[in-house]
Amino acid sequence: MTDSKRKLQLLDFEKPLAELESRIEQIRTLAENNDVDVSEQIQQLEARATQLRQEIFSSLTPMQELQLARHPRRPSTLDYIQAITDEWIELHGDRQGTDDPAVVGGVGKLAGQPVLIVGHQKGRDTKDNVARNFGMASPGGYRKALRLMDHANRFNLPILTFIDTPAAWAGLEAEQYGQGEAIARNLREMFQFDVPIICTVIGEGGSGGALGIGVGDRLAMFEHSIYSVAPPEACAAILWRDAQKGPKAADALKITAKDLLSLGLMDQILPEPMGGAHSNPIEAAQTLKQSLLSTLDELWRLSGQERRDLRYDKFRRMGIFTQIAA
Template sequence: MATTERRPILLDFEKPLAELEARIHQIRELAEENDVDVSDQIRQLEARALQLRQEIFSSLSPAQRLQVARHPRRPSTLDYIQAISDEWMELHGDRGGTDDPALVGGVARFAGRPVVILGHQKGRDTKDNVARNFGQAAPGGYRKAMRLMEHADRFGMPILTFINTPGAWAGLDAERFGQGEAIAYNLREMFRLDVPIICTVIGEGGSGGALGIGVGDRLLMFEHSVYYVASPEACASILWRDASKAPQAAEALKITAWDLKSLGILDQLLPEPIGGAHSSPLEAAATLKQALLQHLEDLSQMTNQQRRELRYQKFRNIGVFLEATA
């Protein structure tokens, strides 16, 4: 069967880098055709390309980080599950008649230990995104997640959640079937679970859609992930009635991992490969696995009561601040 090479998906700020890499490729081809040795020049240009990539990705604005977080080829929940788990069995259904493909979960073996893993799942292309509802979970998805978490609690299995959604599904049927109740129920019930819970934002963490599986003992975020109460586009439309001011809103909302780290909300910021997690998914997965192992080890040393109390205090402390006066 013939295979076709996937064309790279370029973000606006990556175009200068892409032009330089295309030039390197062109020079290499011409040199091979004419049997000319240009290895020194190629090495210099490749070094420049690496330097340019580092410069670009080390100084991204919040709006640009949002673009990286939404990259179509950014690793998804199922990608990370396959990369970090030894065994994986997906479980379906909320036992209420639905099985939401936008939120997946199941039982896995992680470093030899049984765990329950669940998370939002976006698609790779338009057809897949439509099938997955663009990672926007319905009420049944959150009820399925809670069923799996109760299963984990019953059998003493730690819970790992991967957050990647622009928000919960906001359709009429979502409201009809109790979207707000489903998310609120999860928020309440996750506080009482005895087992360790580690939540990781792997892409977008949008509003209540993210919080529905986001109450845990530890919150991790990849370097170019974002977490927000409302998308910058929605915020700009509400405040200024002008969606073009989304970059300004992104700056004001403090949505980046660096912002959340400085605010004391984030427990660990996970570095990404230069160029974003999509540029080297296996490297990103190795970073995630190492962090999860460390936090799981720390949490396993605590009693159930200690974990519940720390979890409660963690969220009670969010939003507490002091005002400095002259």
């Protein structure tokens, strides 16, 4: 990627760090060209860059977390599949006439173990995003996902889902072709599968679009991913009729991994490389792989009935609250 393209993809809070790193590189280049020793100065600047990076990424607001979750260079489902699997064969179609590119899935081997992987797929640039419908799945996408998961259940393959969507496609055709029914059926069927199901939010988990492949024995989130009942901008437009109040909605919705873990809705937070998953995709992929292997080892020790019972209890506990009388 060229420097100009990389600058265009910088988030506002990343710019001070990028400017400092650019200065370090310029000083290093000038020193090499003029045969000058500035190692001590460079070392001081690099220490400052490390400190600044820690300061920035340890105190992000919920809206900044959302920006990171939507970062155009953030690893996608296919990126992770390529990085963590030994073999991979993508499977297509819902067997009802459609093959939604916003949902990808297939069979592969994870450390030699056969698995079924299905996930949302966003594009890398505008053209690709349009082709992938920005990761917003149609009814056919959820039917494809269910067909693949049913295949996995029949052949005793664990199911791994990667969630990364702002929401399900909300177009008129989606409603005509049964968007609500398709997602509801997925929810019902995923509760009944015998095999282990591990769901991981790798970027943006929004609304029913995320839930359509989000019923599992374990739900993990990358550190800078988000999981929400609705995108903050949509929530703000509904509540205040002003999408510009998205940051206020993001604070109230409790969309971050830390918030969701504290509320008991999330089972595990996967740490990201300093600077976000896009700063070191290989490291992020290794973290994901180790987490999946460890969790699979744990889940395989349970019977199918035990997994179903735990899965049911897990979701029944969500939303429970205590009302204290005045």
